[in-house]
Amino acid sequence: MTMDEMRLDGNAIGGLLREIFAMEMTSSLGTCAHCGAVNELARVQVYVHAPGTVVRCPACEAVLMRVVRGRGRYWVDMTGVRCLEFAEQA
Amino acid sequence: MTSRGPLAWQFGTLADIVQETPRVASLYFDIPEWHGHLAGQHVDVRLTAEDGYVAERSYSIASPPEDPRVALTVERLDDGEVSPYLVGELRLGDRVELRGPIGGFFVWRVGDDRPLFLIGGGSGVVPLMAMLRHRGRMRSKTPARLLYSSRTLADIIYRAELDSLATAGDGLEVYHTLTREKPDGWKGFTRRVDQAMMQEVAWPKEQMPAVFICGPTTFVEASASLLVAMGYPPAAIKTERFGATGGSA
Numbered sequence: 001m002t003m004d005e006m007r008l009d010g011n012a013i014g015g016l017l018r019e020i021f022a023m024e025m026t027s028s029l030g031t032c033a034h035c036g037a038v039n040e041l042a043r044v045q046v047y048v049h050a051p052g053t054v055v056r057c058p059a060c061e062a063v064l065m066r067v068v069r070g071r072g073r074y075w076v077d078m079t080g081v082r083c084l085e086f087a088e089q090a
Numbered sequence: 091m092t093s094r095g096p097l098a099w100q101f102g103t104l105a106d107i108v109q110e111t112p113r114v115a116s117l118y119f120d121i122p123e124w125h126g127h128l129a130g131q132h133v134d135v136r137l138t139a140e141d142g143y144v145a146e147r148s149y150s151i152a153s154p155p156e157d158p159r160v161a162l163t164v165e166r167l168d169d170g171e172v173s174p175y176l177v178g179e180l181r182l183g184d185r186v187e188l189r190g191p192i193g194g195f196f197v198w199r200v201g202d203d204r205p206l207f208l209i210g211g212g213s214g215v216v217p218l219m220a221m222l223r224h225r226g227r228m229r230s231k232t233p234a235r236l237l238y239s240s241r242t243l244a245d246i247i248y249r250a251e252l253d254s255l256a257t258a259g260d261g262l263e264v265y266h267t268l269t270r271e272k273p274d275g276w277k278g279f280t281r282r283v284d285q286a287m288m289q290e291v292a293w294p295k296e297q298m299p300a301v302f303i304c305g306p307t308t309f310v311e312a313s314a315s316l317l318v319a320m321g322y323p324p325a326a327i328k329t330e331r332f333g334a335t336g337g338s339a
Contacts, residue, residue: 024093042195
């Protein structure tokens with residue numbers, strides 16, 4: 001399997017993001033800290049075969065987010081996300 | 091159908107099985123704490139082995155929001171960790187751990203009156219079918235087109251139901267393409283999705299269609315690129331990639 005075929009998108013981590021943020025996040029907007037591109041989280045590149053989950057910018061492929069889950073804990077590195085924007089939810 | 095708060099894992103009970111193709115089955119679950127869903131959403135399924143090993147996969151919901159039962163249409167991947175259990179091992183009355191509905195981006199609701207253009211590769215047709223079933227059930231007349239790529243005639247999921255939806259005269263057109271077979275008398279396309287096919291099937295971009303593309307990653311990206319090359323605004327194209335499936339559609 002090539003890297004291209006392993007690439008998923010943000011839809012695939014809707015459940016994981018919901019665990020962390022406790023709300024629907026795939027339609028929220030993330031700003032890439034590297035290139036400034038703004039995309040719905042559903043549009044980001046996602047690799048789940050790495051140790052943990054790696055999320056990359058669809059415009060410049062810089063790492064936006066890394067999530068590792070294990071032994072009952074989460075490690076969430078969001079260095080690559082400058083801003084997250086989402087609607088208030090009732 | 092709140093999109094706020096954590097989603098609990100719960101057990102769904104298998105209530106019905108419909109074999110769609112030799113490798114694909116629809117599994118109908120009764121789920122006690124189900125608060126509705128939108129067409130295009132998915133659920134996560136979790137299997138736990140006796141030694142504690144956990145495998146988790148996402149499956150698109152095939153049933154429309156109007157149905158009380160939640161249907162997942164699952165393709166059996168021979169080297170898969172989860173699908174060979176779901177399609178082949180699971181029996182009526184068995185329970186499976188799942189959570190959902192998940193997602194708020196790749197969804198379509200009746201009331202969005204833009205022409206609808208759905209493009210599916212292989213089992214990528216599943217969330218698109220939820221949209222078409224929702225559209226049909228709500229007696230929507232929103233113009234809709236489905237371009238559906240399968241390997242062979244026998245691999246077409248929901249073939250009879252799609253035929254019937256397309257002859258209802260409510261503004262749905264279904265276009266099939268087969269990538270590995272040219273059956274006698276076949277009137278559909280017999281090649282991979284390409285520029286000429288898109289030109290023939292896609293709504294003119296001036297009609298501002300809503301586009302949903304789902305399938306293997308390479309299929310989704312190739313299809314989206316063709317539409318962008320035709321001048322479709324990328325923001326109007328919603329995509330869902332499910333990676334590789336052991337062979338492209």
